[in-house]
Amino acid sequence: MTLDRALVEALEKDYRTAPITEPERVMVDYVVKLTKDATQVGKEDHGRLRKAGFDDKAILQITLIASWFNYINRVADALGVGRK
Numbered sequence: 001m002t003l004d005r006a007l008v009e010a011l012e013k014d015y016r017t018a019p020i021t022e023p024e025r026v027m028v029d030y031v032v033k034l035t036k037d038a039t040q041v042g043k044e045d046h047g048r049l050r051k052a053g054f055d056d057k058a059i060l061q062i063t064l065i066a067s068w069f070n071y072i073n074r075v076a077d078a079l080g081v082g083r084k
Contacts, residue, residue, distance in 0.1 A: 026052040031066040038067075 010018035015028050026048050034041050049059050076082065 023052040023054070027054070027062055030062065034063065034066050035070055 007019065011020070015032075016025070020028070030041070030045055030049055033045060046059055049062070054062070
């Protein structure tokens with residue numbers, strides 16, 4: 001969470017060029033891959049996260065949080081939440 005509007009806009013435009021740390025970029029790369037096709041996530045992705053400083057507990061938390069948001073957004077979309 002951030003109140004930095006410029007950061008939010010940079011992330012929305014392209015997180016790969018946004019002013020975030022390398023560990024944050026590795027984490028977002030992982031979350032994007034997980035969101036697009038979780039079956040493509042593998043040991044090498046977990047290795048990149050570990051190399052960036054994330055331990056197994058953090059990798060689990062990142063995975064669970066991203067997966068929950070993916071799930072709840074799909075539920076909301078299927079039920080028409082937010083549509084007029």
